[in-house]
Amino acid sequence: MPVERSTPSYRSRRSSIAESVVEDDESLGELLYPDFDPETNTSAHVAPHQAIRPSHGRKRPDHHIPRPPNAFICFRSEYCERNKRLPDGEIVRNHRVVSIDAGHAWRDLPAAGRKKYEDIAKVKKELHAQMYPNYSYSPSVPRPGVKGGSGKKRKASDDDCDYEERAPQSKRRRSQPRAPRLVVDAGSPALSLISGPLNEPSLAPATRSSAPSPELPRSQTPELSPKSSSSYESLDLVLHTPAITFPQVAEDDDFVPTSAIPPLDLYAASSEKNDEQIERYQRSSSLYDVGSQFFKADIPSQTRDLCMWYNNDGTYFEPKADAPLPQSSWDDYKAYGLMPINYEEVQFSNPFELEMMAQFIHMDRFH
């Protein structure tokens, strides 16, 4: 349980926050989109056509897609949440100070603590990749002058930072080999977590058929940039993903790349096959099935990467390379004293993710 200690000194309060950040696994749910405000419908991370305005003040193109947060940013966000829950007098309101504090706490963080946020960032990054398959980071061109120097740091035009997915339309070659529209590494944690329940029960990397189904939904979305063949290994995972429908929002007058509306329509397969898939998915969505599919991996290191591990007392567990995790059954994991992050208890504040995760993640309560 999180312990909100109130301490007299600034320094000790800082470590108190850092400590509780590390120890509190219950707060994971707040991590994904902590800035989303349902009242104002604002978040820096909600999908572009949902965001009315960003939570921060900086000006951005109307349909700007923010970068996925890195591990430190994730850490800082949670650090911020902690800070806000401190007694009134102890809240640090100046965020320059918060950043400095968080930076110190970050460096003081043991490897296990950092890995927690690296994992979170990894998951967020891959969720981001699914929401915006054609996203590519394109920072504004650096001014000749130094950073703090003469030039303005950014302009407001949307050409300046085209996070929009226009690049593949105009700049990418269309003659590239067909790539899956969702591309992640074969062993990527988020994909495994999300699509795991849909895997074939005896799915093994060697036996997995990667033949794409002919009715792979092709929409207006342009193809991704070319990917290595290893990316295709996950294609069937994608194809077995149940359909998701997202709220359609009327386009406004501004530039809206067709590929961005809706950003997740890559999942919107419409055939009856989806019902089939969903049914199969629901049949296999028990905890044990999920566990057996998630954790039956024969490569311990890969297994370790599939989720964030916690000891039964709630403290973060860092697997050791020389101590392979159990692989046979869910009970073995319990006996081992481990439990993965329970996504069912994660509260996604972003409706986009809420819907997405609600359809994908069906892990029973684990206690």
Next chain:
DNA sequence: CCGAATGAAAA
């Protein structure tokens, strides 16, 4: 809009 931190990604 800026800044303060760290890190990912691109030029």
Next chain:
DNA sequence: TTTTCATTCGG
């Protein structure tokens, strides 16, 4: 290697 930008929100 250098620059932008992801997070937050008071200044």
